[in-house]
Amino acid sequence: MIADALIVVGGYLLGSIPFGFLIPRLVRGDDVRRHGSGNVGASNVWRVYGPSLGIPVALLDVAKGFVPALVGLELGGDWVGVLAGAAAMVGHARPVFLGFSKGGKMVATAGGVAFALAPLAALACLGVWLVMFLAFRYASLASIVTACALPFACVALDAPWPVVGFAAIAAIAVALLHRHNIRRLLAGTEPRFSRALIRGAR
Numbered sequence: 001m002i003a004d005a006l007i008v009v010g011g012y013l014l015g016s017i018p019f020g021f022l023i024p025r026l027v028r029g030d031d032v033r034r035h036g037s038g039n040v041g042a043s044n045v046w047r048v049y050g051p052s053l054g055i056p057v058a059l060l061d062v063a064k065g066f067v068p069a070l071v072g073l074e075l076g077g078d079w080v081g082v083l084a085g086a087a088a089m090v091g092h093a094r095p096v097f098l099g100f101s102k103g104g105k106m107v108a109t110a111g112g113v114a115f116a117l118a119p120l121a122a123l124a125c126l127g128v129w130l131v132m133f134l135a136f137r138y139a140s141l142a143s144i145v146t147a148c149a150l151p152f153a154c155v156a157l158d159a160p161w162p163v164v165g166f167a168a169i170a171a172i173a174v175a176l177l178h179r180h181n182i183r184r185l186l187a188g189t190e191p192r193f194s195r196a197l198i199r200g201a202r
Helices: 002-013 019-029 041-050 051-076 079-095 109-115 121-138 137-155 162-178 180-188 195-199
Strands: none
Touching: 002 051, 002 079, 019 041, 019 051, 041 051, 041 137, 041 195, 051 079, 051 109, 079 109, 079 162, 109 121, 109 137, 109 162, 121 137, 137 162, 137 180, 162 180
């Protein structure tokens, strides 16, 4: 029981490492929170600095969801994996190392958790994200649609019910964190990723 609790706490602490803040600060000497959406998620880092920083941040944000969820799953079972992964997502959204201020919107971290708990469903949803993003160039729209698709993919691929429950709650959380993006999408004011930025030309 104590070991399970430590895994969950470790998940929160790992999720709280703000790679989207640290990498631009180390490489560019800049605070990404002063630009774009003001958060430290991979999408904002990519939009501000391009893929040279956006891709490493995205991969690290995925890893900080994947690692605690996988450790929890292997050492404690489905519930511990779910709780450790959820804790990593909370840490990403409200990182203790940034004084619990606004972090990222949990999409990459949630994806890492999903790959640990339901890899086939996560792989299918990665395909959904890529199709939506390449078709419309809205990272927010791709993220919302993918998050909503995840619980259905988990059900279709016979994931354990704690994992399905996690996927449903994660979808709601991602949608709530994107509520301002949803308003801008409906109003037609949400910024797209330019083709040049996607290719890395800046």
